[in-house]
Amino acid sequence: MNNDYVVKKVYQSFLFVSILTALAVTAGMLIDNIVVGHFLGTNALGAMGIVGPISLIFSMVGNISSSGGTAQAAQAVGCGDTDRLNRVFSVGITYTIIVGGILTVIGVTFAPQIAVALGARDELVKPTVDYLRGYFLGAVPTIMLPTLTGFVKIDGSAKMPLISMGVMSAMDIILDLMMVLVFHQGMFGMALATTISYFLAVAVALTHFMKKKRALRFTVPKRLITELKAITASGAPTAISRVCVTFETAIFNNLLVAVVGVGAVAALNVRTQAYNIIGAVTMGVGQALLPVAGMFFGEEDPVALKSTVRTTLKIGMLLSGIAAVVLLIIAPLFAKLLGVTDQETLGMAIVAVRVFAVSMPVQLFNLVWMNFYQSTRKSSTATMICILESFVYAVLAALALVRPFGSNGVWFAFLIGEVLTAITLYIFVLCRSKKVLPELSDFMMLGKDFGAQGKQRWDVSIGNDLDEVLKLSEKITNTAQITDIDTHTLNLLGLSIEEMAGNIVRHAFSPGEKKWFDIMILNKDNSIIVRMRDNGREFDPVRYIHENPAENDEKLGIYLISHLASKIEYRRALGLNNTIIVIDKNKFDK
Secondary structure (H helix, E strand, O other): OOOOHHHHHHHHHHHHHHHHHHHHHHHHHHHHHHHHHHHOOHHHHHHHHHHHHHHHHHHHHHHHHHHHHHHHHHHHHHHOOHHHHHHHHHHHHHHHHHHHHHHHHHHHHOHHHHHHHOOOOHHHHHHHHHHHHHHHOOHHHHHHHHHHHHHHHHOOOOHHHHHHHHHHHHHHHHHHHHHHHHOOOHHHHHHHHHHHHHHHHHHHHHHHHHOOOOOOOOOOOOOHHHHHHHHHHHHHHHHHHHHHHHHHHHHHHHHHHHHOOHHHHHHHHHHHHHHHHOOHHHHHHHHHHHHHHHHHHHOOOHHHHHHHHHHHHHHHHHHHHHHHHHHHHHHHHHHHHOOOOOHHHHHHHHHHHHHHHHHHHHHHHHHHHHHHHHHOOOHHHHHHHHHHHHHHHHHHHHHHHHHHHOHHHHHHHHHHHHHHHHHHHHHHHHHHHOOOOOOHHHHHOOOOOOOOOHHHEEEEEEEOOHHHHHOHHHHHHOOHHHHOOOHHHHHHHHHHHHHHHHHHHHHOOOOOOOOEEEEEEEEOOOEEEEEEEEOOOOOOHHHHHOOOHHHHHHHHHHHHHHHHEEEEEEEEEOOEEEEEEEEEHHHOOO
């Protein structure tokens, strides 16, 4: 029987970090909005609303290397391809430096033209230009930070992203206040403070690569075009979503100015900031899925993939529901926190935020599937979801509702876009599966040939208990009727795996510690593949053979299986020990 404890734990270990990572690109601008709203006045706050799409563009560009790079790196981990893992990492970081540098040159040089294109007019032009010039100076670190944190998480350092983003947020607040209250640098100073804080955060994240026990190595990128294409294909849906949101925001700004007034644009900015900070819950839940699902997809493990999706949806719905309730309650306070004092604007902002809160569970559903399809090489399906959700349905609804219902028509257009996207995905899966009530596996769309099934596969999960270990050999031998593997072979496998499992319990787990490890046996035409996965301390059975000669009596199982195996490979990834054993069937004496 397979237990999903390990899958849940590895997903949960990524969740909190992913939620904070979702804030990485937009947190600086959110902090700036709060400080600007309280110290620099209405024009400055309006300018912040104007430059909002630039934050989305940075996020869009960064998502190609962060989401795409993370998905490809996780697949490389699942396949055990360390060389490709380092190629993906090197190409991803090189991409952020080159693209970020180009954006810096363009943004600083053409700031006035960009400000006008974004909608700045009259007294809003100068503060917008000032902020743009300072903000574009930080294009490289702003884009690089979420990319770095994604790779660092895969490399086993869950705390480093938290530390680096904590440094970024703390320094941004301190520097913002200094730039405004001490140095009187206005909007340029605000943006420069954000730029400096991102540089510091990247510097902190880079200290991870001073560790000796790290898998990632930066090398001169090889197969640059090939890997960049793969990264772009995986990251494109998220990036396209950001492009759609950028255009959507610009369209809605113009609609609101033309039909309702300038105050509605400020209310939309409040809704955008709620999306950036509270919506990070749903975005983080989806992003935590990327590396975990990517690794299990690389391993061709449909059972672990299904468990990952089920865990993501359960946790995601719970968190998004809680966040929605909190946001419904604090909507007036949130708007005032951003400096909105005009009663008419405040009323519109409160409605906008509350309608967004209602949409969060539906948004979560759409984001989970978009990220799942990204990590399982179904970029076209993921792209369909993001375009419909982030642009097509919402814009069409806004165009139809803004005149009869004013600003409320625009706020509800966002919700309608989410709901129609979920319905479209359901219809799409229904047509593929021919089922009125599709199952979770139907939504996954993995295909019949993905992973070994039926008599070609056997799974079991063992807890931190030597009594359970001692029953393993018997359990494995008794699978002769369900695995299509002969009894002689199963006897040898059972004895070997039982001994290895005992080593894991003794060395990777502490007494009384709640830990599990999963064992999977795949029956191939010419080989048998055994995969052992656990969430204990780092323990490499291959290295253990050559160490601690005093413990040789405990190594019987490892010695036995090493003589039978044509390949034994250990890797530590995503906080898990993974051991892959490939046994050539011709080596058995029958």
